[in-house]
Amino acid sequence: MDLQLQVFVTVAEKESFSRAAEEHHMTQPAVSQYIRQFEEQIGARLLERTNKYVRLNKAGEIVYHHAKEILALYTKMQNLVDDLANKASGPLSIGASYTFGEYVLPRIIANLKQTYPDIQPTVTIGNTATVADLVASHQLDIGIVEGKFNAARLIVEDFAEDTMVIVSATDHPLTYRKEQLEMADLENETWIVREHGSGTREAMDNLFEQYGIAPTKLMDFSSTQPIKESVEAGIGISLLSHWSIKKELKNGYLRVLDVKGLPYRRQFSIVTNTPFQTKALEVFIDILRTKKLLTTLN
Template identity: 45%
Template sequence: MQIQLLVFVTVVEKKNFSRAAESLNMTQPAVSQQIHSLEDHYGVKLFERNSKRVELTRAGEILHDYAVQILNLHQEARQAINDLVGLVTGKLMIGASLTIGEYVLPRLLAVFTRQFPDVEVAVSIGNTEVIADNALNSRIDVGLVEGPVNPANLMITPFLEDEMVLIVPSRHRLASVDTAETSDLSNETFIVREVGSGTRYVVEEVFRTLEFHPKREIQFGSTQAIKEAVEAGLGVAFISKWSIQKEIQLGTLSAVRVKGHSFPRPFSVIWKKGQFQTRAMKEFVNLTGSSDFLTALEKGSFPSPLE
């Protein structure tokens, strides 16, 4: 029955018998046979078929809801048994906001995969809003975010302290100073992230704290693009200290503090409240707060003049 339900759910997802067969590494006649067997078992028609796609009948819609639950419960049961005998296996779906995904998660995964090589890891990258939504809708097991999220249905645990610093090109007038006055920023163009980004939210908080609003902003969709824009002389930016270690070492960017101010922020682990936690997920969450990860992060980063 499990294989029949798996075939049924895959046909629903692919909306096509041929694509479902390809996804399952089966022949199309074999897929059709499994669906016919399922229809015979329940005594109902599950799909309305036409030449291009298949649509669920009302009975099919009802069965689909239960089939997804049954398959998920089966996976949870298998994972729980593996946990009992001490095996850390299965698939771990991780979501990360862009700064974390580009500059922190690779070092975290380097430690995790060495310790648990039998876990299949899948990573998706998006801004904080996207990652929080994916966690709430169970599209990922665990998320790593840099911005605030609604705590109503999410568990939120800070795991790493970040700091937003001002970056300027190496030949900028502020490149040779340790601290700048707020007034020094008045005529600068600021390079910022898109709305919905955790970095964008924090940068707006920085501007409010400084009681300052840029006269001109240019928006980019990633931290890497912001760094390259600043290097090219398009403007200046507030950015995560973890994202500029190489550029500081190479001398292509300079980091400056604003006199009398610091702008710390936490990176956080999130997951859906009440979610079943596999052993792999538990080990990953535990690793984010471990000394092994912090040591790997420090060894992998270049020394910063701000430290």
């Protein structure tokens, strides 16, 4: 059943029996036989076949979705058993929201590789909702996220606090104000914001609601880097994590606005989907929890 699942998933993803045969180092007739036997066991046709394409049908989409979860669980089970006799090693799939994944995680991965060179990490960066869903469906071993997400199938642990500030270009008119700014002073500014579903966008929306303002001039971007570039160019202002703007502040490209009530604070959380952890996952979580490491990131 395990090999049948693997062959089925490969055919579905490659949309080709011949490419699946190459992937698994077997003949095309052997792949066809595996698929035929698998469909007989399931009791339904799963693939639509023509001379031009191979595609999942409705039943196939259902089976493919669960097959990915089953294979991920099988791999995790094998790694857990292997860990009983071995040191921390093997694959570790990590997901992180953009702020943490782009500006903090690389240094943690470097620490991990230096201490445990036999661990093979792979990293997926996405918005909070996407990362949480991938962990819940066993596509990732662990996620590091902020803000709200569907935690129904997840184990959640808060582990770090992030502070967020409002930044502008160094020559923005607001930087010349001598008195402390109120949030109301910023309502008519152009705000450079992240897309819905990201933790940074949620933090910004919460800030607007908290202070009772409703800015109408918003520009959406799907990652932090173009937001920083836009702010630096004088297009508008933004609420950003202090982790993401260290270089810009050091080099004098951006300036933190002195706004009453800020900085805004939010929690970063570790999310996993099982109490059973491979040694690789266990040592990675230990590194995340290390206060000394987190202190160097502030």
